[in-house]
Amino acid sequence: MSAPSAGPLVGIRIIEFVGLGPAPFAAMQFADMGADVIRIARPGAVPTLPDPISGRGRPTVEADLKNPADAEQVRRLLDRADALIEGFRPGVMERLGLGPEPLLARNPRLVYGRMTGWGQTGPLASHAGHDINYIAISGALAAIGPADRPMPPLNLVGDFGGGSMFLVSGMLAALLSAQRTGQGQVVDAAICDGTVQLLTMAYDMDAAGQWRSQRDANLLDGGAPYYSAYECADGRFIAIGPIEPQFFELFRKAVGLEEDNHTLRADPGNWPALRERIAARMRTRSSNQWLAELEYSDACVSPVLDMKEAVVHPHLVARNSFVELDGFVQPAPAPRFSGTPTEARPRPRETLALADALEGWDTRP
Template identity: 55%
Template structure:
């Protein structure tokens, strides 16, 4: 069954970071994607990578004679172009949005950067941690007695970057179907990560957010955090609501008066110390047997090797296996036009096939090989 984006044609200029992940999301939902690869694989998302699933691959060097003309012909028939280079790179290749949209007025031109297409830092190198640092979010992560803890690049690259790029592209596609006009989607990781922090800015302005490590969601609250068990495993507790907190106390047989006032922040350090001592008396599996499935808001903390085998994930088919590699399945779930993970393509696997679809004959393809435009 075709996915919801069936019929949408995407050209992806392969890069590192969140742009390939955003394109994977579109491909999972049924978009037809042609990935423009370099002759050597890129860092982390090169030849035959899981994130590269659902594409066909054309290896072509846009700096070589004849290559730009081929790419423009390919873009002429596309609905979406996605690139993740530093601002100005595509323009220097003759593939900037002004050129491409002039030729293909309905084109949605998705641009993925860390700092954005404009601003004093636009031409500066950076990584997820740096983009997150200027949003206020990084400062709020970690313990009070040490510098902020670098999170996995889920909040910046993948959440603030890839997800917002995919969202912006789909929004622009819907608008283009109504207006017949394409546009540029300027997706900056720092913008998206800042927007993800909206609730925390509201907390701050309402006096509900203080210093790092002293709040509900940053590990300050004893009823919202992770604890070490007797076997060295970890569990997570999220008993925020009073009724869930009361169930935690009941199931764990906690009758210490210290825990009667859940919201007295002055008691939190002592409460956390006692909870840590309690949770250290049993193994992770023993705590699962007692608390899992209750309204305590409980779950074991699983590592990447354990997560795919977890009963809930198994029941939902949350992970899949490709060539012996276990990885997350497409999401979210659509009832009538479900997403489907496509196969992985080696760099250049479909080069000749794609060039012939563009109308190039054997002589033209041979000429491109002669110039080094294609391998």
């Protein structure tokens, strides 16, 4: 087992207990940034969901955590680790003898990252749920979609935005604290909490009296006709977002709309008529014709691409936003680091033996 040689987290050791979506994605982020991550999986476990991409960059070790010998070897790995990631229901790790209390007693600097939907406490903590449930109680789902019904935004807002990314940022903060104080701690990352945080700007707008509870009625939820997607003559869609007056002026002139006073445009009462005018203009040309004139300007116009089309968009190609690895085109690591560049590393094809994992971590640099 060779340790990573690139990224800002080289030298950080993390144990990941294999689970679903948000936890593996967080572990992938750490591996991309150079951390030495080992996955612990049940022997013969069949993944609930495929993860040929989110499982990249780290070996898997099979361990029966109900077997005392395997569990003790895992504890010995955790004695050498900087952090742990687990995404089980509250109480599962405690029943396995791998809860925070005994592990922090053995390794006081351990950062114990817990990824759940509802959190470790509260009346829903022990119950099942999925992204749609967590974002429903946060206020996010009610704000997303057409006027007649809420629309789940894939599982981007909850699982990955409100979940994984808050687990990563919380664990990084706890790792910094542990380096300074020598004391680890538990990071309780709940998707419902993170999603509430993601709504900060919406709550700002509400506090300023600029938010309506109806869907499709606000500046950024599709209600504003100058922040929306429109169908073109070829049946494809383009997205427009010229919110500021100077950007809208560029857009207005380019598409041939008559004079439009910004004060009138900002009044939601005028939005339906303006939407009809913009939609009518968009239908007069193909998407390529509009994009040729508007995409590379400050009119804030972009093509609406599917995932396969995104891979070949010139801007994303220029930034190397995708990488081909293990036979898959997949998202490249983000963000970018100038001094310690990150690297997407292949997924090891063979399972690593517990003894080999221990030997590889036997001495701490």
